[in-house]
Amino acid sequence: MKKTGAQILVDCLVKEGVDTIFGYPGGAVLTIYDALYHSPLRHILVRHEQGAVHAADGYARASGKPGVVVVTSGPGATNTVTGIATAAMDSSPLVVFSGQVNTPLIGNDAFQEADIVGITRPCTKNNYLVKDVKTLAPIIREAFYLARTGRPGPVLIDIPKDIQAQSTDYVFPRQVVPRGYHPTYDGHPGQIQRCLELLATAERPVLYVGGGVILSGAAPEILKFAEAENIPVTMTLMGLGGFPGSHRLSLGMLGMHGTYWANLAVTECDLLIGIGARFDDRVTGKINEFAPLAKKVHIDIDPTSISKSVKVHLPIVGDVKHVLRQLLADAPRPRAEIARARQKWLKRIAEWKKDKPLSYRHGKMIKPQAVVEALCRATKGDAIITTEVGQNQMWTALFYEFNHPRQLITSGGLGTMGFGLPAAIGAQAAFPGKTVIDIAGDGSIQMNIQELATAVQHKLPVKVAILNNGFLGMVRQWQKLFYGGRYSHSRMDVSPDFVKLAEAYGATGLRAQLPAEVEPVIAKALKTKGPVIMDFVVEPEEDVSPMVPAGEAINKMILL
Amino acid sequence: MRKHTISVLVENQFGVLAKVAGMFSARGYNIESLSVAETLDPTISRMTIVTRGDDPIIEQITKHLNKLVPVIKVSDLTGTPHIDREMALIKVEAKEKNRAEILRIAEIFRGKIVDVSPTSFVIEVTGDDEKITAFLALLKPLGIKEIGRSGKVAMGRGPKTAGVEPNGEKEGG
Ligand SMILES: Cc1ncc(C[n+]2csc(CCOP(=O)(O)OP(=O)(O)O)c2C)c(N)n1
Numbered sequence: 001m002k003k004t005g006a007q008i009l010v011d012c013l014v015k016e017g018v019d020t021i022f023g024y025p026g027g028a029v030l031t032i033y034d035a036l037y038h039s040p041l042r043h044i045l046v047r048h049e050q051g052a053v054h055a056a057d058g059y060a061r062a063s064g065k066p067g068v069v070v071v072t073s074g075p076g077a078t079n080t081v082t083g084i085a086t087a088a089m090d091s092s093p094l095v096v097f098s099g100q101v102n103t104p105l106i107g108n109d110a111f112q113e114a115d116i117v118g119i120t121r122p123c124t125k126n127n128y129l130v131k132d133v134k135t136l137a138p139i140i141r142e143a144f145y146l147a148r149t150g151r152p153g154p155v156l157i158d159i160p161k162d163i164q165a166q167s168t169d170y171v172f173p174r175q176v177v178p179r180g181y182h183p184t185y186d187g188h189p190g191q192i193q194r195c196l197e198l199l200a201t202a203e204r205p206v207l208y209v210g211g212g213v214i215l216s217g218a219a220p221e222i223l224k225f226a227e228a229e230n231i232p233v234t235m236t237l238m239g240l241g242g243f244p245g246s247h248r249l250s251l252g253m254l255g256m257h258g259t260y261w262a263n264l265a266v267t268e269c270d271l272l273i274g275i276g277a278r279f280d281d282r283v284t285g286k287i288n289e290f291a292p293l294a295k296k297v298h299i300d301i302d303p304t305s306i307s308k309s310v311k312v313h314l315p316i317v318g319d320v321k322h323v324l325r326q327l328l329a330d331a332p333r334p335r336a337e338i339a340r341a342r343q344k345w346l347k348r349i350a351e352w353k354k355d356k357p358l359s360y361r362h363g364k365m366i367k368p369q370a371v372v373e374a375l376c377r378a379t380k381g382d383a384i385i386t387t388e389v390g391q392n393q394m395w396t397a398l399f400y401e402f403n404h405p406r407q408l409i410t411s412g413g414l415g416t417m418g419f420g421l422p423a424a425i426g427a428q429a430a431f432p433g434k435t436v437i438d439i440a441g442d443g444s445i446q447m448n449i450q451e452l453a454t455a456v457q458h459k460l461p462v463k464v465a466i467l468n469n470g471f472l473g474m475v476r477q478w479q480k481l482f483y484g485g486r487y488s489h490s491r492m493d494v495s496p497d498f499v500k501l502a503e504a505y506g507a508t509g510l511r512a513q514l515p516a517e518v519e520p521v522i523a524k525a526l527k528t529k530g531p532v533i534m535d536f537v538v539e540p541e542e543d544v545s546p547m548v549p550a551g552e553a554i555n556k557m558i559l560l
Numbered sequence: 561m562r563k564h565t566i567s568v569l570v571e572n573q574f575g576v577l578a579k580v581a582g583m584f585s586a587r588g589y590n591i592e593s594l595s596v597a598e599t600l601d602p603t604i605s606r607m608t609i610v611t612r613g614d615d616p617i618i619e620q621i622t623k624h625l626n627k628l629v630p631v632i633k634v635s636d637l638t639g640t641p642h643i644d645r646e647m648a649l650i651k652v653e654a655k656e657k658n659r660a661e662i663l664r665i666a667e668i669f670r671g672k673i674v675d676v677s678p679t680s681f682v683i684e685v686t687g688d689d690e691k692i693t694a695f696l697a698l699l700k701p702l703g704i705k706e707i708g709r710s711g712k713v714a715m716g717r718g719p720k721t722a723g724v725e726p727n728g729e730k731e732g733g
Contacts, residue, residue, distance in 0.1 A: 117575060118578065121575070121578060121579060121582050122582055122583075122586050125629065126629040126630075127575075129574070129575070131574075146629060178571070178629055178630070179632055180570075180571065180626075180628075180629060180630060180631045180632035180633070181629050302627070303623045303626070303627075304620065304623045304624050304627055307616065307619070308620065
């Protein structure tokens, strides 16, 4: 059957199982938008292309399906770059379609021309400029395959305007896998055996779990493995929810703002098994003092993650779900004396936890930590939570107890302020019936506040909880601790009245100024049908604790 | 810090060279020389990259090359039996008193005089690193005016080839 490029695009999306796309029209994609007019796809019209990419990313992280974006050429395309880089750093599957100027004009600095394939080369898993309409369908199939397999990531397809209009014979193509692309899924049996040998004698083991566990759907395997071996589990920011936070073996988060007991456990352990984590500098602190007593095993699907910064004793390349199943199939019960040693180890950790629990002092003003705890209680720990970046993000990680994978959606690798609201919109689009809350700072929320209109227009009832401290709080905290308290340009002297702002957008605005108002405001917000902004006026100079100074060993925590 | 010669088979597509070169520059790795050309199979190009680094760096380089989707096969030839060759064009000053000497040196190295003028020669020479370095050292005192080097091409010894399968078809799903 003959179809135009634009019709092929729409048909391929439907056949790939896409139901929702996020986009913003413009001159170079008018033909695509015309094809969308009569299509069954739900299109969410954002207010800024960065918002479209974060929303698609939120959709992908909540659902596990690739997020899809359509934008125009030039400024539309360049506006996606932060979003694409954010997705790349956190291995989130996206397929981004950008319009491009007509083929004969490419390279002429034509109106709204940008070399988006060149610009996004280092932050996509792969990208394409479509030069022949016959190749469009196979490229789209390949892009979806790449986005969701192996280590997932964003893929961009740049489609010139004339290609969108050209017709060709079309059948939905068979899946073709690029011949240079073969991710390793199963762990090498020899390495699995060696890992079991290390386990058999480990008296003080720790599992260090990252976002790979969530991406590969390995939460049930981690739970089984940890329980079978009686091993405590610490998680990275991206790994939270990969193991239940309420479980007796959970140590919570490790690293720069990790818990006291998680960081000590990693420092004292004799076997550290990294699973779908990448030994990021925010986790390891000073590299040569990271887990100095431990034999280190690293399970990851991406060979470039292994021995990148920390030298590991035993690398296992593979999908963590596959590898954990292999380990579980062959793992013998721990011997009696090892089982006893591990009991002792857990007791030691429990003492650290009792000694220095997560805490904060109540005061006359609302404490941001108390807001996060109240949100957790009010949602029974069951909401989808997105965050912005800064203190708000760390308090969320520390004080909301995540028990399920895909429950926390946050920009870990790139640390993108402005991610939370559009990501919440995307997550809500994937799960219309769920409570979705963006826990925000007053700085970050202003980076993509325009997306509130998207939420209102598309009836996506996201809730935003602003921990309003009047500062770029995390910047202020660093200035207080490491720059002599000189608060250089970190105070937001002027912010909008967030309650009125919400109302101006046609959403609901609520404010709490006293500790007693926190719970009623949350209760009211959760009962409200549409989008809500909750403005919590909190203690302006509250710090995130614990904190490991940059470049220090992670057991050198400051408790504030 | 050892020199490594890495042979990379890539899809012969637009943008692949930029992907490979971009990976090197983004991660702070050095390219000492690079040559690219089509192979027997016109859909595949061979890149020969000479780079320098200690073992962990070379390991990361080969892993990152493998990670690029259009890269089909990566072989680090260093430490395995292989042949590498480079071609150089050298323009030397050819004053009357030196002309015979230059011709003699060129002959020893099996160089070819490919251009002659009253005051210059252009010599074409092919060989491995050592040979070209030695040749240049001998010509230097006579006055080298310009050098053009191709960068290395390399190949493993013996009957084995870099072997590439065609693109794999999977059932639509
Ligand atoms: C786009 C972007 N710009 C700058 C930064 C650097 N940065 C990290 S945290 C932070 C402060 C965030 O302030 P706010 O959103 O008010 O949150 P708080 O730390 O007060 O909770 C800044 C500026 C960033 N992460 N992202």
